Amino acid sequence: MHRWSSLNERQLALLGRLANDKAPEGSWHPGEFRTADALRDRGLVTIKRSRSEVDAQVTEAGAFYLQHGHHPDDPAHAREGKAAKDRATGGSRSASYADRPVALARRAKAKELIARLVTDRRVTFTKPDDATVTEWRRVIDYAKRHSLIPEGERIESLRMWNRDLQASLVEGPHPNSLRQRRDEAAPVHVPTELRSPHPVVAALRDLERHAA
Template identity: 45%
Template sequence: MEVTEDGLHYLRHGHRPEGLTPAEGGDQAASSGQAGRRRSSVPYAERPIARARRAKVTGLVERLLTEGRVRVADDDQFAEWRKVINYAKRHGLEPPGKRIQKVRLRASGRKLYLAEGSHPDSRSQKPAGDASVVPVPARLTSPHPIVAALRDMEERLVMPRPVIR
């Protein structure tokens, strides 16, 4: 393998020699440091897979709003629905105040339905940065009498003395 004259120019100056187009200069992705990956000029939302998933999300949400629930019998079919549901969650396509919930059925398949509110594990359920915080003193100066009695009862607390205090 040998570095060409054009390649040396690129390494020295950080750009292709004048008059050299990407087609003549080789793989555009490799020259931009992204070997194996090409950048598309089409925005992600306009790519065929994204448009197809958005259309499926719209159809699923409409079905869930009218029918209440959708049953998916085949696990292979559910794999595609799972991608659609994840797309809906990532791009905020679920109906306001609702979330798409999926439940495994005993026999076979899954049930999809709209549940109220956001998921308990979602970020919206976590307290905000300015939420009130319970103050914890660095040093306990005047404890409640029961706390003081427990603190001083060495036979109840089986701990080394330095740890108790």
């Protein structure tokens, strides 16, 4: 199932109720949690749980879905929108990448992901298909390139043994990071005189002396 796959009746009904600030009254039952999680994995809502309380908010993508009847990432509608725009502008490419629908949608998803990670520290996408995994990795890369990640932290993504995709917010730079400046590196002390050298080193030194 793709991120932009059409919602079923239960999912669409819950999305509409949340958009109208009509969250389920009382305790959520398991079926409503599963439906809400499906909406969250599509980027249509955000969910924050605190003990028995649940705060579910419709995202920009969710509002877009309710207004247009499809996900903003749906490639079929993206092609239609691009074709219409090209016809209207005569194929002009004056708009910057940051203003294009795909970039705007990816930025929105990156912000939503960062908000979830700041709250929960870890986000798991249940058995996503390859296209969805690719899209989320592009979203993570977007967050990195546009400095959306909190300072002093990084995002790590991992494909689990059961095919789930897990994204975590971790403190500190990556172990392989080359961000450390030379003036921040610890000095290495080099002796000016070599004492008790290894026999091989001593032999090479003697050879150099004789050659000289």
